[in-house]
Amino acid sequence: MSSRSEHHGQRHSGNLYVLLAWRNIWRNKRRSLLLITSVVISVFVAVVFSSAQFGQDEYMVHVTVGFYEGHIQVHGNHYWDNRSFDQSMEMPEREIDEVAATAHVACVTPRLETISLISHATTTKIASVVGIDPEREDNMTGLKKRMVAGKYIETGSTGAVVSEGLAQLLHVGVGDSIVVYGQGFEGVTAAAIVPIQGLVKYPLPDLNNSMVYLSLGFAQQLYSAPSRLTALAVLLDDNKALDETAAAIKKVVDGDKEVMTWKEMMPELVQGIDANDAGTVLMLLILYVVIGFGIFGTVMMMTVERTREFGILVLIGMKRWRLIVITVIESILVSAVGLVVGVLISIPPVYYFYFNPIHLGGDYAKAMLAYGFEPIVPLSIAPIVFTIQGFSVFGLGVLSALYPLFVIRSLRPVSAMHG
Amino acid sequence: MKRRFIAILILSTLCVLSLCAQDAKEIVKKANDLLRGTHTYSEISMTIVKPEWTRTISMKSWSLEPDYALVYISEPARDKGSVTLKRKNEVWNWVPSIQRIIKIPPSMMLQSWMGSDFTNDDLVRQSSIVDDYTHSILGEETYEGMKCWKIQLIPKPEAGVVWGKIYLWISKGSYLELKTEYYDEDGNLQKSFFGSDVKTFDGRSIPAHWEMIPSNKPGQKTVLDYHEMKFSINLDAAFFSEQNMKRVR
Numbered sequence: 001m002s003s004r005s006e007h008h009g010q011r012h013s014g015n016l017y018v019l020l021a022w023r024n025i026w027r028n029k030r031r032s033l034l035l036i037t038s039v040v041i042s043v044f045v046a047v048v049f050s051s052a053q054f055g056q057d058e059y060m061v062h063v064t065v066g067f068y069e070g071h072i073q074v075h076g077n078h079y080w081d082n083r084s085f086d087q088s089m090e091m092p093e094r095e096i097d098e099v100a101a102t103a104h105v106a107c108v109t110p111r112l113e114t115i116s117l118i119s120h121a122t123t124t125k126i127a128s129v130v131g132i133d134p135e136r137e138d139n140m141t142g143l144k145k146r147m148v149a150g151k152y153i154e155t156g157s158t159g160a161v162v163s164e165g166l167a168q169l170l171h172v173g174v175g176d177s178i179v180v181y182g183q184g185f186e187g188v189t190a191a192a193i194v195p196i197q198g199l200v201k202y203p204l205p206d207l208n209n210s211m212v213y214l215s216l217g218f219a220q221q222l223y224s225a226p227s228r229l230t231a232l233a234v235l236l237d238d239n240k241a242l243d244e245t246a247a248a249i250k251k252v253v254d255g256d257k258e259v260m261t262w263k264e265m266m267p268e269l270v271q272g273i274d275a276n277d278a279g280t281v282l283m284l285l286i287l288y289v290v291i292g293f294g295i296f297g298t299v300m301m302m303t304v305e306r307t308r309e310f311g312i313l314v315l316i317g318m319k320r321w322r323l324i325v326i327t328v329i330e331s332i333l334v335s336a337v338g339l340v341v342g343v344l345i346s347i348p349p350v351y352y353f354y355f356n357p358i359h360l361g362g363d364y365a366k367a368m369l370a371y372g373f374e375p376i377v378p379l380s381i382a383p384i385v386f387t388i389q390g391f392s393v394f395g396l397g398v399l400s401a402l403y404p405l406f407v408i409r410s411l412r413p414v415s416a417m418h419g
Numbered sequence: 420m421k422r423r424f425i426a427i428l429i430l431s432t433l434c435v436l437s438l439c440a441q442d443a444k445e446i447v448k449k450a451n452d453l454l455r456g457t458h459t460y461s462e463i464s465m466t467i468v469k470p471e472w473t474r475t476i477s478m479k480s481w482s483l484e485p486d487y488a489l490v491y492i493s494e495p496a497r498d499k500g501s502v503t504l505k506r507k508n509e510v511w512n513w514v515p516s517i518q519r520i521i522k523i524p525p526s527m528m529l530q531s532w533m534g535s536d537f538t539n540d541d542l543v544r545q546s547s548i549v550d551d552y553t554h555s556i557l558g559e560e561t562y563e564g565m566k567c568w569k570i571q572l573i574p575k576p577e578a579g580v581v582w583g584k585i586y587l588w589i590s591k592g593s594y595l596e597l598k599t600e601y602y603d604e605d606g607n608l609q610k611s612f613f614g615s616d617v618k619t620f621d622g623r624s625i626p627a628h629w630e631m632i633p634s635n636k637p638g639q640k641t642v643l644d645y646h647e648m649k650f651s652i653n654l655d656a657a658f659f660s661e662q663n664m665k666r667v668r
């Protein structure tokens with residue numbers, strides 16, 4: 001009987017702690033609002049900051065893969081290491097369609113790509129010659145939008161679309177002809193005189209000085225590689241589905257083909273992102289130190305203010321550990337309110353700048369343009385941004401509650417009362 | 420007295436060392452002169468062997484050492500009439516199917532020539548195995564039943580050579596370059612060159628069958644077979660002109 005009532009009493013006192021903590025919070029609204037505000041601002045700053053960082057990473061990947069390579073590429077085995085026609089592949093339309101029909105695949109584009117000499121009069125340059133399916137290529141990389149003169153190629157065209165910088169180096173324009181001279185499949189000489197039917201412009205000088213697009217059929221004929229491809233580039237609707245989609249595509253294509261993700265094809269991009277992230281972690285650590293001291297300062301001030309109250313409570317018989325429990329619950333409640341409010345008020349600006357990215361100016365913008373990026377900073381709306389930053393700050397808030405704990409434990413009630 | 424003795428000892432050692440070096444260089448020079456005339460004509464078939472395919476190209480070549488060379492492709496039919504012209508350190512190609520002469524830019528010089536294991540640079544390379552290297556005899560070895568000197572070639576610092584070192588096996592007495600190994604600067608074997616099937620052309624006995632085997636590409640090699648060689652034909656620099664690229668048969 002007595003044990004049951006004891007048990008009942010304990011459960012009751014459990015609720016009582018929360019109730020007392022809740023009342024304590026509202027007893028001095030200004031004090032609690034101050035603490036909540038400091039948590040809210042901290043959560044807000046951390047979320048926006050890391051959202052900008054994540055956003056930049058996502059944007060870098062999005063731009064790079066969408067620019068040309070795609071998220072995933074299918075090649076003949078060992079093609080990526082050798083870049084030779086010897087490792088090109090045959091890929092029937094049915095197989096291409098199957099890859100295109102895989103979940104998360106937004107679009108695919110087949111290519112026959114090689115390096116050749118491009119010559120006009122006495123000038124010779126080296127360029128990437130890419131045989132493309134005009135419609136699919138435009139779908140994926142928006143090539144048509146980059147046209148600055150002449151006509152885009154169509155299936156079966158025997159003309160070339162040349163990057164503007166290369167045309168300038170060769171002193172040619174739309175209507176002139178260039179010599180394409182290289183090596184075809186199985187070492188056969190490939191040579192043709194090709195009229196230029198259009199010019200495309202790239203922001204990146206390296207690319208702008210070295211691209212020649214032909215229709216896929218014409219390129220296959222020129223390089224004696226009928227029905228062969230060097231790559232099938234695949235763009236996804238979601239970069240997070242990268243590995244599972246690569247695995248799914250691997251099952252669809254036949255065995256002597258390699259399926260590579262952009263992480264495998266462009267390790268330098270992964271390194272760039274890692275370096276960027278390391279910088280972010282450092283910045284966040286500094287931010288956390290600032291936030292931590294902000295919250296801690298507030299808690300310390302409030303503890304000093306309440307020392308007299310604690311002293312009285314202990315003197316009239318309140319067990320110290322009960323007081324500690326109440327104080328801890330107070331901290332958790334305040335931090336939780338701060339967390340929720342902080343995340344809620346950070347959502348509108350993050351979404352706003354996600355849809356309306358910040359445009360950069362000045363030298364940094366020029367540097368980004370030179371790398372082929374549009375100089376913008378879109379914010380990320382990935383849930384992880386909110387959860388990680390929110391809970392980190394929440395953790396800092398709860399950690400700060402250790403201070404009153406320490407004070408209560410070593411409290412000398414009489415001197416506290418005379419404070 | 421003692422000091423004088425040591426001086427003589429050092430001097431004589433130096434003499435012997437330099438004599439040895441002289442000797443190695445002399446051997447390499449003799450072997451090199453045997454293979455390379457100054458006014459040379461040759462008919463060669465080159466077979467490119469890759470894991471996926473094999474291709475044979477027949478050609479005629481004229482050369483005026485060290486600056487000029489012209490190679491005319493007579494087979495396969497698709498490439499018949501193609502001409503490569505080397506003038507000093509420049510390379511031009513005549514492509515009959517489009518009736519154009521194309522200059523090979525410097526950045527393409529290390530690319531494969533006609534799909535083979537030879538580069539454009541191999542065609543024009545100015546470096547000489549006689550003058551650009553320091554030679555030393557490592558010892559004697561028997562290769563394919565013939566007694567050979569094994570000679571090490573280390574490039575001179577000022578020579579623009581891509582190799583770290585070269586080993587040459589030259590047969591004693593007949594001065595045939597039977598085997599050559601090319602190493603990179605880290606001491607890894609990059610490619611080997613084997614000569615065999617000694618035949619007499621224009622009074623000289625030299626290997627008629629050559630195989631170039633790159634060491635990091637399994638199943639791949641380039642084979643050269645010499646069918647005809649003349650070492651002192653009537654040639655002058657005017658022969659190596661752009662006009663003649665289109666005319667030569």
